[in-house]
Amino acid sequence: MAPATPPDSHADLLERPTFAHLATVRPDGAPQSNVMWFEYEDGVFRFTHTSARQKYRNIKQEPRVAFSILDPDEPYRFIEVRGTVTDIQPDPGAAYYQHLQERYDKPLPIKDADVRVIVTVTPEHYATKDA
């Protein structure tokens, strides 16, 4: 299935270094919500993550995810996305994590390069709200 195309009206929220609140489903069926960095490129979303955390176990078992992104300058303007984790790759040397640190202008020490992964989410549905 081809990825869904984001509405032009809210595409800026995907390009800017905004924050995605990522909903995943835990193995017991309860949801979880976590604040995440992301990058939107070539029609898909990529997240940096580690294989050592609960979210990773969640998406391994239930690849369907959702996330919402607020415009930091106008909180009544936002986009909600539903999609599926279509790829999980190792991130050798945490290169992609460093790339996102640059995107967010937030250099951080990297202590977990050995477990860093790149999670790709293919979007299937967008909903938006305007201020």
Add this chain to the structure above:
Amino acid sequence: MAPATPPDSHADLLERPTFAHLATVRPDGAPQSNVMWFEYEDGVFRFTHTSARQKYRNIKQEPRVAFSILDPDEPYRFIEVRGTVTDIQPDPGAAYYQHLQERYDKPLPIKDADVRVIVTVTPEHYATKDA
């Protein structure tokens, strides 16, 4: 079970009119993430909602929810909450909806008073991050 107590360090995020990104689980098991108003009082969270939308169907079937709240002034400071919908009440005349409009200083026309509900979430787990 007594509600979990929020950490003092992040209690301001619950008192201020911030925005909760609410994760619910759809009947097909996929998650959904929506931006919501809320009020924290007497140890529980209350949301204004309507019985006519997908989220309502979600929580009727799966009462476990989660939400995350970012500090609008410092996006690397946030709180993540997991809990359960423990009550859903009608909101006669949309009085509670109006009360939240005042909390958020955002008067809006009320066109759906007949289906407005008050959703109470009892928190069970908090996680926080500091800037």
